[in-house]
Amino acid sequence: MELISSQAPGLENDHVIRWKQSGRSIVGYTCVATPTEIIEAGGLLPYRIRALGNGNTEIADAHLSRFNCSFCRSCLQLGLDGSYDFLDGIIETNGCDHLRGMIENWVYQRRPRFFHYLKVPHLGDSASIEYFVEEIKIYKKAIEEFVGRSISDQQIWEQIGRQDRISDKIRTIYRIREGEKPSITGAETLALFLLATAMPANDAENTLQRAIDDCKDRALDGYKARLLLGGSATDEVDFVAMIERLGGLVVTDTLCYGARAFRPRLLEGKRTDPYLTLANGYLENLLCPRMIDGFRSRLSFLLDAIERAAVDGVVLVHNKFCDLHGIDNVQLRLALERESIPVLQIEKEYGARADIGRLKTRIQAFLERIG
């Protein structure tokens, strides 16, 4: 897909460069639980931090140990080596302790102009929603102080509406790839979403629409099996492309940088204030193993996707030392095996190509099993 290949590579894309050239600021965030509508309402560009498969963690290793998730170490490396110097600010969330260690070391070393710690509850009950409403208000106040102006409720509603439209388009792309004759690969979808979370919302809307239009004249063939890819923070387009080169078309996913990153429409259920709408919308749809008591929802989300996309098998992947997904993937694997759904569980080092031979052997054997 030309659109993706022409724009996707690199951290600092054309949209980022243009945004900076116009004198505006960019705020980085890592966790999918960050309501980016507030950042956009403040006239800032939200940028989802990614490592793009970077395997070099030389500087980061001095700050995070070998027992920290290698995705976090890779992101920290890019933060410390200056690759992310185009970020003016960073939002930290308590997604997991590794993520926090990464952001806090980054902020301590590089001292961005703006930093805010957004505390996201680990439960989705009414008390947690109430707490999150207050947290979002504090987060909004911090953004207001950084940009030197107030943010109105109306501005937040507008951004909620815009994110609704973006989510609609992402859902359309999922319908295309999950359908009987997919016309977009898993690697392309991941690259597209990475691009869409590194550009202004307006541009993201247009980019996603162009991708949808491009899909109309395409057909994919030559694949042995339809796969669902699930698991932890995986922004490695090359990893997905490797699976697809072996013959497994990734027709859907439950990834943090994929299906878990978009939410249902929030504007239609418009509540009394935008903060409650955001708190509900983000917490209710946070299908991350960081959430306590959320396993049934995550399993049901996975089973729904399996059925919808008519997959032949499931690949569950997590990075070494990712305790949350490591434990969750075992539970998910056992649950899928009970349902007689073929599943391959992979634990790997993020961005490292040293073990690629064994990974390929396991994936190829899995495809030979189900294909």
Add this chain to the structure above:
Amino acid sequence: MPILFAGIDIGSLTAEAVIIESGEIVGSEIISVLPNPVDSAKSVLGKLLSRAGLCREQIAYTVSTGYGREKIQAEGLADENMSEISCHGFGAYHYNPDVRTVIDIGGQDAKVIKIDRDGKLLNFVMNDKCAAGTGQFLEVMSRALGVDLNQLGEISLRSRKPVPLSSRCTIYAETEVMHCLQRGVPKNDIAAGISGAIAKRVAALVKRVGIEPPIMITGGVAKNAAVRREIEKELEVNIIYPNIDPQIIGAYGAAAFAMQKAGKV
């Protein structure tokens, strides 16, 4: 003129080639691997052809497996490539169609493979994180004991009081072996403890996919009688030990796939 099919399996320590005719093995060859898998494939197949008095043109279809299987195909030495997991399963099935579980212990990894009544892969589990439970583990331990690798199984079987090794990690187990030697524990008993350690690790893998007999053992470590005995004890089942070299089962499976792929079954 007979129709021949070939399988080439490149492992971490050895490379194997097998030629079959109507499912029966015509010849096989094992060599130590060369630095490049393509060179290993050329060498092992060349030696086999030469010994059997055959030429490449007589091989109707070839399947490569193991490390570098794609490169071997890309170099024109094979028509197709398959994972070694499928090939070991299919090789065991062609040797004995009753087999439902295959334990393959190679130099760098250990696999447990479940197959159906047609030899098709049903499930597998692979120890791919460290040397524990692999041929590498035995190599390190035999060096620590100062015993030839090929003698390790034999002296284990002579043990009267095996010393259980508490660690599965190769590095810690090596330290434990050194400590046993310093305490004057007989080498036979330490060797038996080493066989027990590897068996425990492999048995845990088998239990992950579920024990379904008949079970066959393949790979270089299968040649160690003590390890075989300890695995049988752990799993409480008899294990089939092929009367052909267990190291060629992967290449045999690849050759059988070649025959199947060429539509000759």
